[in-house]
Amino acid sequence: MGLFLKDINLKGKTALITGATKGLGRGTAIAIAQAGGNIVAVGRNQNELDSLKKIIKRLKVKYLSINCDVNNYNKIKSYILNLKSLDVLVNNAGTNIPESFLNVKKESLETILDVNTKAAFNVAQLCANQIIKLKRKSGSIINISSIFGLVAGEKRTVYSMTKFGLEGLTKGMALDLAKFNIRVNSVCPNIVLTPRTKKYFADKKYNKYVKDNTPINKVVTISDVATAVTFLASEASSMITGTSIPIDGGWTAK
Amino acid sequence: MLKKINLKNKTALVTGAGKGLGKACAIALAEAGAKVIILSRTKSDLDKVSKIINRTKGSSNSFVCDVTQIEVFKKILQKITRLDILVNNAGNNRPEHFTKVKQENMEYLTNLNMKAAFNVAQLCSQKMVMAKNRRKIGGSIIHMSSQLGKVGCEGRNVYNMNKFGVEGLARGMAVELAEYNIRVNTVCPTFVETPMVKKFFKNKKFKKQMLENIPLGRVAKESDVATAVAFLAADTSEMITGTSLIVDGGWTAK
Numbered sequence: 239m240g241l242f243l244k245d246i247n248l249k250g251k252t253a254l255i256t257g258a259t260k261g262l263g264r265g266t267a268i269a270i271a272q273a274g275g276n277i278v279a280v281g282r283n284q285n286e287l288d289s290l291k292k293i294i295k296r297l298k299v300k301y302l303s304i305n306c307d308v309n310n311y312n313k314i315k316s317y318i319l320n321l322k323s324l325d326v327l328v329n330n331a332g333t334n335i336p337e338s339f340l341n342v343k344k345e346s347l348e349t350i351l352d353v354n355t356k357a358a359f360n361v362a363q364l365c366a367n368q369i370i371k372l373k374r375k376s377g378s379i380i381n382i383s384s385i386f387g388l389v390a391g392e393k394r395t396v397y398s399m400t401k402f403g404l405e406g407l408t409k410g411m412a413l414d415l416a417k418f419n420i421r422v423n424s425v426c427p428n429i430v431l432t433p434r435t436k437k438y439f440a441d442k443k444y445n446k447y448v449k450d451n452t453p454i455n456k457v458v459t460i461s462d463v464a465t466a467v468t469f470l471a472s473e474a475s476s477m478i479t480g481t482s483i484p485i486d487g488g489w490t491a492k
Numbered sequence: 493m494l495k496k497i498n499l500k501n502k503t504a505l506v507t508g509a510g511k512g513l514g515k516a517c518a519i520a521l522a523e524a525g526a527k528v529i530i531l532s533r534t535k536s537d538l539d540k541v542s543k544i545i546n547r548t549k550g551s552s553n554s555f556v557c558d559v560t561q562i563e564v565f566k567k568i569l570q571k572i573t574r575l576d577i578l579v580n581n582a583g584n585n586r587p588e589h590f591t592k593v594k595q596e597n598m599e600y601l602t603n604l605n606m607k608a609a610f611n612v613a614q615l616c617s618q619k620m621v622m623a624k625n626r627r628k629i630g631g632s633i634i635h636m637s638s639q640l641g642k643v644g645c646e647g648r649n650v651y652n653m654n655k656f657g658v659e660g661l662a663r664g665m666a667v668e669l670a671e672y673n674i675r676v677n678t679v680c681p682t683f684v685e686t687p688m689v690k691k692f693f694k695n696k697k698f699k700k701q702m703l704e705n706i707p708l709g710r711v712a713k714e715s716d717v718a719t720a721v722a723f724l725a726a727d728t729s730e731m732i733t734g735t736s737l738i739v740d741g742g743w744t745a746k
Binding site for chain 1: 681715718737
């Protein structure tokens with residue numbers, strides 16, 4: 239901490255990250271650990287949870303893994319309510335099945351709503367209650383939203399519906415949790431280059447679509463998003479709540 | 493994975509740097525390693541800020557300048573060899589009910605908050621794009637906006653008009669300057685403990701009313717805003733452009 243410049247520092251804090259095994263969730267777990275935070279990683283793949291453990295342990299912070307599907311309410315509830323320490327939630331688990339509106343399948347709608355909306359709500363509620371129960375001085379919840387939480391995109395009707403919803407949830411939660419000094423914000427990344435999206439970028443048309451829509455002529459990296467999330471998790475942003483940080487190279491400025 | 497707020501080898505210009513937020517931003521940027529050029533109308537204020545920056549082993553250069561005197565600003569800019577960051581901060585407010593706003597106050601505020609803000613940003617951008625390696629090293633312009641660039645407030649109609657305008661300017665600039673890898677964002681603070689706000693808060697009724705509107709129940713500190721500015725100035729935010737970082741304790745989430 240300088241005179242006016244606050245550090246992005248999470249020493250002594252514990253962060254729970256859902257969807258922590260891959261892509262953004264994994265990157266964010268590593269970034270938070272680099273800032274000194276202890277990690278509770280939630281994911282469904284034990285091998286990946288174990289490989290993440292090796293990376294996190296090297297950063298000399300505590301690591302706990304929870305092998306659980308966030309859709310399994312009772313199971314995730316019992317894990318969260320047993321945590322001895324919790325200050326930060328990175329509400330990251332999410333999915334997408336791009337289909338044009340007229341052809342969205344019933345089961346796609348169900349799947350996306352279950353994970354992106356219902357599980358996101360449930361995990362946030364459980365974690366907020368636990369942070370309050372543990373009488374933490376402050377808390378920070380970061381919902382991983384998307385540019386499609388701010389604007390529409392082709393074949394993104396269900397995804398946009400869930401992410402716009404998450405933006406609303408963020409603001410509502412921010413108001414209800416302010417009196418507990420728990421801040422709630424979202425980050426809205428452009429299409430990030432991750433193992434999952436690599437195959438999309440291989441398609442020339444798609445690549446051009448992203449480039450043409452991104453004034454800053456670069457693809458968003460996991461590190462760009464993980465850094466913003468860690469900033470929001472830390473006291474460096476102690477007056478920032480109920481808002482969104484688009485990390486989109488200008489996509490939504492147009 | 494986690495990027496640090498590091499401004500080594502960067503030169504930043506801060507307007508209105510003699511007091512309040514501008515002073516805090518200048519010091520924070522210096523703490524992050526930037527060489528800082530500070531402008532203010534009052535020499536004694538500049539000297540105090542320079543002293544603080546020197547004490548923290550930072551580097552600064554100061555110029556007495558009223559930014560509404562654009563020819564004076566131009567001459568100062570000619571003396572500067574490089575520029576990577578602009579904190580377009582100089583601004584003022586004279587609260588009056590809409591029906592009672594005096595013509596001279598509207599002129600004064602608009603000339604400072606909009607016209608000078610535009611001119612300073614344009615001249616600095618012209619300087620920044622001249623650097624041959626700009627695309628590679630990037631640049632960042634941060635406009636000091638306000639929560640009142642997002643929502644209305646009693647007695648703030650001119651300030652609202654000015655700051656909503658700056659929000660529009662930031663988006664337009666972001667789209668046009670993206671090709672040079674110059675990012676443009678705003679910071680939107682709630683009431684901050686500055687000399688300007690302390691004056692308003694002498695009115696106890698006003699103070700109570702304002703605090704009731706901040707869900708976190710406290711005003712922002714200068715360091716909250718200065719840290720947000722430093723985050724936007726540095727590569728920590730290298731894919732963030734054309735947006736607003738709202739530092740308002742939840743004011744605009746309602």
